[in-house]
Every structure is written in C-alpha cells, then in structure tokens.
Amino acid sequence: MREHxxxxxxxxxxxxxxxxxxxxxxxxxxxxRRPLTVASGAETFSYLxxxxxxxxVFIGLSAIEIPIFDLIISRTVPWPWVRQLALGLGIWGLxxxxxxxxxLRVHPHVLDRDGLRIRNGISLDVTLPWTAVATVAKxxxxxxxxxxxxxxxxxAGPILHLSTGxxxxxxxxxxxxxxxxxxxxxxxxxxxxxxxxDDPDALxxxxxxxxxxGVPGAER
Numbered sequence: 001m002r003e004h005x006x007x008x009x010x011x012x013x014x015x016x017x018x019x020x021x022x023x024x025x026x027x028x029x030x031x032x033r034r035p036l037t038v039a040s041g042a043e044t045f046s047y048l049x050x051x052x053x054x055x056x057v058f059i060g061l062s063a064i065e066i067p068i069f070d071l072i073i074s075r076t077v078p079w080p081w082v083r084q085l086a087l088g089l090g091i092w093g094l095x096x097x098x099x100x101x102x103x104l105r106v107h108p109h110v111l112d113r114d115g116l117r118i119r120n121g122i123s124l125d126v127t128l129p130w131t132a133v134a135t136v137a138k139x140x141x142x143x144x145x146x147x148x149x150x151x152x153x154x155x156a157g158p159i160l161h162l163s164t165g166x167x168x169x170x171x172x173x174x175x176x177x178x179x180x181x182x183x184x185x186x187x188x189x190x191x192x193x194x195x196x197x198d199d200p201d202a203l204x205x206x207x208x209x210x211x212x213x214g215v216p217g218a219e220r
Contacts, residue, residue, distance in 0.1 A: 026107070044110055051105075118135075130211060138200040151188070159194060170204060174190070178190060
C-alpha cells in the first residue's frame with residue numbers, strides 16, 4: 001500500500017516537472033518567435049481567443065500585485081528574506097501565467113495529410129487520423145464544466161469534449177468507436193470528438209478537403 005502511494009506521488013511529481021519545463025520552453029519559443037515546426041503543407045488553427053481575455057486579466061492582476069505586496073511586506077515584516085522570497089514567488093507566478101498564455105499560442109491545432117492533431121497547450125495532444133473520421137462539422141456549444149477533457153453519453157455512444165474555456169466549436173464524428181491517448185491514460189472508446197477552434201469554418205473546410213467531401217456554403 002505504501003509502495004503504491006509513493007509510486008503515485010512520483011507520477012504526480014514527474015508530471016509537474018514535465019509541465020513546468022514545457023511551460024518555460026513555450027515561453028522561450030514565444031518570446032524568441034520560434035514556433036514549433038510542422039510538416040510541409042500542414043495548416044495550424046488557434047483556439048486562444050475564448051480564454052485570452054481571462055488570461056489577460058490574471059496576468060494584469062499578477063503584475064499589479066507584485067509591487068503592492070512588496071510594499072506591504074517592506075513596511076510590516078522586519079526580515080529582508082521574507083520580502084525577497086515573496087518577490088521571487090510573485091515574479092515566478094507572473095512568468096508562469098505568461099508561460100501558460102505562450103503554451104496555448106505556440107501549440108495550435110495542426111491539420112495535415114495524416115489527420116487532425118488537437119492540442120491544449122502542453123497538457124493535451126490528441127491525433128485523429130483521417131481514416132478514423134466520418135464527418136466534420138461546425139457547431140458551437142457551451143459546457144457546464146470548465147474541465148478541458150470531458151466525456152458524455154450521446155445517442156450514438158460516448159462523446160469526448162476537448163474544450164477550451166468550457167466551449168467547443170467543431171464536431172468530429174468517427175467511423176467507429178476509438179480509444180484516444182489522453183493525459184491520464186487511454187480513454188474508453190468514443191464515437192465523437194468535439195473541440196474548440198477560433199475559426200471553425202476554416203478548419204472544417206480544410207478537413208473536408210482531406211476527407212474528399214464537398215463543402216456547402218452554409219453549415220449549421
């Protein structure tokens with residue numbers, strides 16, 4: 001029992017370290033304007049607009065909080081190391097929030113000849129091969145939960161929501177139930193995947209070209 005507990009702690013620690021490294025790497029790539037390389041002919045689609053205002057508010061509040069908190073501590077706490085520690089944590093928190101924004105910016109959805117790669121920063125990376133896809137359509141939905149990964153039971157079977165800001169805008173219906181690699185392990189077989197993209201029309205049109213399906217002028 002104790003061994004299992006330590007193994008669980010080590011798994012969580014490994015995930016946290018991996019996430020932290022990925023966050024700082026994303027921040028570096030964004031600041032240095034070095035986007036991730038994609039295959040020739042691949043298209044990228046952002047999904048940041050729905051959470052950009054919220055992240056902007058948090059980043060702004062974090063930046064304002066640092067000097068205010070530092071001033072309060074300097075006037076009330078006699079130990080310099082406490083002020084230095086608080087200042088360091090405040091700067092780290094601010095950079096972490098900017099790194100989160102950067103991770104969403106430099107890891108877009110990718111659509112190429114092999115399939116649709118769905119992402120959410122560095123925490124989610126799921127690929128749907130075209131051979132597994134039946135149809136792709138635009139459909140805006142708001143979800144009751146803010147969790148990025150959600151599963152619900154649909155009429156045809158389980159539906160996997162890979163949402164951003166509690167929203168999805170693209171429905172991908174699969175030819176048959178498929179298990180997908182998620183951050184916490186393989187999912188149960190699902191019949192449909194729903195994701196969010198800032199420009200669902202463009203993503204759907206491109207996906208249908210790869211599927212060899214005509215694109216009607218108006219869609220849902």
